[in-house]
Amino acid sequence: MTQETGLSRLEMYSDKSPEKSLDCPSYVAKPGADLFGMISENGKVTYLNEAIRIDKTFVEETQKGRPAEERFRFSGKCIQHGCHQWEDGKCGLIQKVIQLHQNPPSAFIQHCAIRHTCRWYAQEKELACANCSEVFRNSEMVFLQSL
Numbered sequence: 001m002t003q004e005t006g007l008s009r010l011e012m013y014s015d016k017s018p019e020k021s022l023d024c025p026s027y028v029a030k031p032g033a034d035l036f037g038m039i040s041e042n043g044k045v046t047y048l049n050e051a052i053r054i055d056k057t058f059v060e061e062t063q064k065g066r067p068a069e070e071r072f073r074f075s076g077k078c079i080q081h082g083c084h085q086w087e088d089g090k091c092g093l094i095q096k097v098i099q100l101h102q103n104p105p106s107a108f109i110q111h112c113a114i115r116h117t118c119r120w121y122a123q124e125k126e127l128a129c130a131n132c133s134e135v136f137r138n139s140e141m142v143f144l145q146s147l
């Protein structure tokens with residue numbers, strides 16, 4: 001490894017790198033993911049005070065019912081180019097969510113335990129949060145109704 005490459009790697013993983021800790025708030029239920037929200041009866045997200053790191057037991061238990069991703073919200077590392085939603089150097093998924101729901105930013109911003117590392121917030125700020133709570137069931141219903 002050349003010194004230049006080594007420095008690049010150090011920069012990549014240093015605390016100064018904004019990319020080090022950005023998380024995807026539309027992550028799958030797998031061990032090591034963080035549970036940060038629950039889907040309420042009305043289809044909106046109730047955000048937990050603190051995120052909970054999930055383990056294999058949690059995943060196995062939740063696989064017995066409806067898909068865990070329809071009942072909870074999870075976060076995990078945004079893989080950028082490794083994700084098919086990554087377009088033009090940013091997440092295309094939150095842009096589609098905003099276009100779909102078109103909720104304007106509100107003066108009130110809900111508590112969210114992962115905001116400090118959220119890719120969507122880092123990218124779209126309060127506009128992301130205004131549309132985030134409808135990502136799951138409501139999104140599916142709107143998609144179905146538009147067919």
Ligand code: SF4
Nearest residue numbers: 024078079083085091
């Ligand atoms: S690009 Fe968007 S959808 Fe893909 S992992 Fe990152 S935050 Fe998640």
Ligand code: SF4
Nearest residue numbers: 025112115118129132
């Ligand atoms: S977009 Fe806002 S509300 Fe949604 S997960 Fe990110 S910080 Fe939380």
